Amino acid sequence: MSAAPATGPADTALRARAQKVIPNGMYGHQSVGMLPAAAPQFFAEAKGAYLWDVDGKRFVDFMCGYGPNLLGYRHEEIDAAYIDQLRKIDAATGPSACMVELAEAFCGQVGHADWALFCKNGTDATTMALMTARAHQGKRKVLMAQGAYHGASTWCTPAPAGTTPEDRAHFIHYTYNDVASLEAAAAEAGDDLAGIFASPFKHDVFVDQELPDPAYAEAARRICDTKDALLIVDDIRAGFRMARDCSWQAIGVAPDLSSWGKAIANGHPLSCLLGSERARAGAEQLYVTGSFWFAAAAMAASLKTLEIIRTSDYLETTIALGDALRQGLAEVGRTHNVGIRQTGPSQMPLIMFDGEEGQVDYGLGEAFCNGMLQRGVYFHPFHNMFISAAMTQGDIQYTVETADAVLSDLRG
Amino acid sequence: MSAAPATGPADTALRARAQKVIPNGMYGHQSVGMLPAAAPQFFAEAKGAYLWDVDGKRFVDFMCGYGPNLLGYRHEEIDAAYIDQLRKIDAATGPSACMVELAEAFCGQVGHADWALFCKNGTDATTMALMTARAHQGKRKVLMAQGAYHGASTWCTPAPAGTTPEDRAHFIHYTYNDVASLEAAAAEAGDDLAGIFASPFKHDVFVDQELPDPAYAEAARRICDTKDALLIVDDIRAGFRMARDCSWQAIGVAPDLSSWGKAIANGHPLSCLLGSERARAGAEQLYVTGSFWFAAAAMAASLKTLEIIRTSDYLETTIALGDALRQGLAEVGRTHNVGIRQTGPSQMPLIMFDGEEGQVDYGLGEAFCNGMLQRGVYFHPFHNMFISAAMTQGDIQYTVETADAVLSDLRG
Numbered sequence: 022m023s024a025a026p027a028t029g030p031a032d033t034a035l036r037a038r039a040q041k042v043i044p045n046g047m048y049g050h051q052s053v054g055m056l057p058a059a060a061p062q063f064f065a066e067a068k069g070a071y072l073w074d075v076d077g078k079r080f081v082d083f084m085c086g087y088g089p090n091l092l093g094y095r096h097e098e099i100d101a102a103y104i105d106q107l108r109k110i111d112a113a114t115g116p117s118a119c120m121v122e123l124a125e126a127f128c129g130q131v132g133h134a135d136w137a138l139f140c141k142n143g144t145d146a147t148t149m150a151l152m153t154a155r156a157h158q159g160k161r162k163v164l165m166a167q168g169a170y171h172g173a174s175t176w177c178t179p180a181p182a183g184t185t186p187e188d189r190a191h192f193i194h195y196t197y198n199d200v201a202s203l204e205a206a207a208a209e210a211g212d213d214l215a216g217i218f219a220s221p222f223k224h225d226v227f228v229d230q231e232l233p234d235p236a237y238a239e240a241a242r243r244i245c246d247t248k249d250a251l252l253i254v255d256d257i258r259a260g261f262r263m264a265r266d267c268s269w270q271a272i273g274v275a276p277d278l279s280s281w282g283k284a285i286a287n288g289h290p291l292s293c294l295l296g297s298e299r300a301r302a303g304a305e306q307l308y309v310t311g312s313f314w315f316a317a318a319a320m321a322a323s324l325k326t327l328e329i330i331r332t333s334d335y336l337e338t339t340i341a342l343g344d345a346l347r348q349g350l351a352e353v354g355r356t357h358n359v360g361i362r363q364t365g366p367s368q369m370p371l372i373m374f375d376g377e378e379g380q381v382d383y384g385l386g387e388a389f390c391n392g393m394l395q396r397g398v399y400f401h402p403f404h405n406m407f408i409s410a411a412m413t414q415g416d417i418q419y420t421v422e423t424a425d426a427v428l429s430d431l432r433g
Numbered sequence: 434m435s436a437a438p439a440t441g442p443a444d445t446a447l448r449a450r451a452q453k454v455i456p457n458g459m460y461g462h463q464s465v466g467m468l469p470a471a472a473p474q475f476f477a478e479a480k481g482a483y484l485w486d487v488d489g490k491r492f493v494d495f496m497c498g499y500g501p502n503l504l505g506y507r508h509e510e511i512d513a514a515y516i517d518q519l520r521k522i523d524a525a526t527g528p529s530a531c532m533v534e535l536a537e538a539f540c541g542q543v544g545h546a547d548w549a550l551f552c553k554n555g556t557d558a559t560t561m562a563l564m565t566a567r568a569h570q571g572k573r574k575v576l577m578a579q580g581a582y583h584g585a586s587t588w589c590t591p592a593p594a595g596t597t598p599e600d601r602a603h604f605i606h607y608t609y610n611d612v613a614s615l616e617a618a619a620a621e622a623g624d625d626l627a628g629i630f631a632s633p634f635k636h637d638v639f640v641d642q643e644l645p646d647p648a649y650a651e652a653a654r655r656i657c658d659t660k661d662a663l664l665i666v667d668d669i670r671a672g673f674r675m676a677r678d679c680s681w682q683a684i685g686v687a688p689d690l691s692s693w694g695k696a697i698a699n700g701h702p703l704s705c706l707l708g709s710e711r712a713r714a715g716a717e718q719l720y721v722t723g724s725f726w727f728a729a730a731a732m733a734a735s736l737k738t739l740e741i742i743r744t745s746d747y748l749e750t751t752i753a754l755g756d757a758l759r760q761g762l763a764e765v766g767r768t769h770n771v772g773i774r775q776t777g778p779s780q781m782p783l784i785m786f787d788g789e790e791g792q793v794d795y796g797l798g799e800a801f802c803n804g805m806l807q808r809g810v811y812f813h814p815f816h817n818m819f820i821s822a823a824m825t826q827g828d829i830q831y832t833v834e835t836a837d838a839v840l841s842d843l844r845g
Binding site for chain 2: 031035038039041042043044045047048049050051053061062063064065066067072074075082084085086087088089090094095100103104107108109110111112113114115116117118120121124125127128135136137138140141142143144145148151152153154155156161173174175176178179180182183184185187188190191257282283288289290292296301303304305306307308309310311312313314315316319399
């Protein structure tokens, strides 16, 4: 038996070359180091809901680029908007009119937003949120949920390597959805509370997702009001997948700041921080910038994306597709007498398996995803997935049938 | 008299709209808040060496997007490479073959480089350099030159707003080109020295530029060798403008890490950290990532940019153009009996004016740049500028003649 990965020869050859010129052969969230052996590392083509790896194998892609693919890969109108703008001006000595148009569009789209700062990475947006909260009243303490992901810079990367304890000197952790825990953290901050970070729902890796308890969201809002701190909803991963507004619109809680990225230009590189009037003075004190933050092409693509978000039924489509997947997989689980844990919003599903005594069976999850990948469905064993509006009910049906076949093999 | 800026009505109208939806109306290095009144905030088109503002006024652009425009705006081959790749796959669930090809190309191009980590902002690359240096041996202290710019995140932004003292708890500052100062900083770090940041030359704002003293560069290398720390050359602004290799190649000092951005894809959004074999183990410990870091289109553009860097005379062209500008402006200065301070490499010129007692006359610099801008030459009064390979000797001649006319007006 060979120890080579169960992907094709082109993928295997590229991995060997990558080992020489890229640390660990790949890094960050797109390294397949922790994924099932059938997950290819390198891809050659993307279109709509599908990916093709470098060996020509097709996948129905439930990762959607880890979020950016909301309306389908290589969306014709959005890519045309990008290319049309590129043929006028992109990164230059100053921004273009579309930066103002896009800021106006976001303020029209997102209820709490009165201004926008555009940037490139999700981490840029969360870093500016952190800085704005601290600049707001010159206070230091920031609360965030234990285990939540808010980026990968020195202050937020999940791994300690290369960071110092001082990078997080003024952070206090609470338990998501736990009002008492949040209140205790706020009490610990005393009169030095600058802000509270909240994911729109709990979407940590390796654990079941949790929708937000309105009491928790309302407590966060109340604490920020009482202590003149800023409430930050980190909507980078979930933005425009829960609502055509900030994800907490559904529970009626408006943050002061929200961070956005991933899908806002349907895959073109753009992120932003949105803020309320109350947060503007803090933001105006910052010196924040980036070489490509003012580039016009990704902004033109985002303007087109927002237009489609406003005028199409993409949201209802992804929810219907997600519901059909959830229902189909639940039936498959019953058929095979396997406990499938499906958590979070159906359009951002996390799918894991029951183990003994309430635990997650990660081994079964890996074997299941391996089987799905081998049959052309890109499933992830421990990270939430994403439904694209380019998927069809046929894709969902194929996925459910494939899950049935994989579980038949595994349990047969 | 109106207090409105001396730019056109379209620019003025956009500024008014921007004030409502963007903090301060604009932010970061592309805000014109500190620039002469004739500097437009918004642009509509770019091509080659030229920019057109939203009122249709043309500028010979000596800012080159603050660096990205190395080979000319809207370079046909490079933009075609971007668009061709966009029509296959860009941001997706995994990277494409061109990521490996580009890492190989950088390792072939830059002498000290054995691996590459790609990212989006210059700040991403310097942040990963900081983290790699600390991960290398688990040490904490990092030296950097007083006044040097290495990005705009919490640990490096030039403005304190939104940061805490702990964000820079383990930084020790030295004076650029001052060996004794560097050695004193290293002594202060004791046995806890993780790394030394160095700009390839001193290119701080508001002060004359300084080319690197080889004794300083060699001292930095020697200290890092003695203390098992990593030497970082921050080549984001100057990369490929001084050499077809790391900028310190000319003085024979190889760093362990170099950070790159700006021009490496001629304006498409890409940056990277390059490292030597010695630095690889540190980099392999990090968790660093970004939503769009693995996207293929900017990498395809960078591959084409590197090919042109290898095969064209762009470097000799920009140096010859810069030399001609420097010589022409020096003659203009003599004609008008004005002391023009022209510092740094001629292809990255900083142009300021002598004031009294060796000081800089910033008022004259502002008036001069205002006149240049009014006549269609985009000059910056206190930031280094950039020569693009798309400029011609005719552009330089026009610029020198314009400077002569402006100084005639100012001194007449």
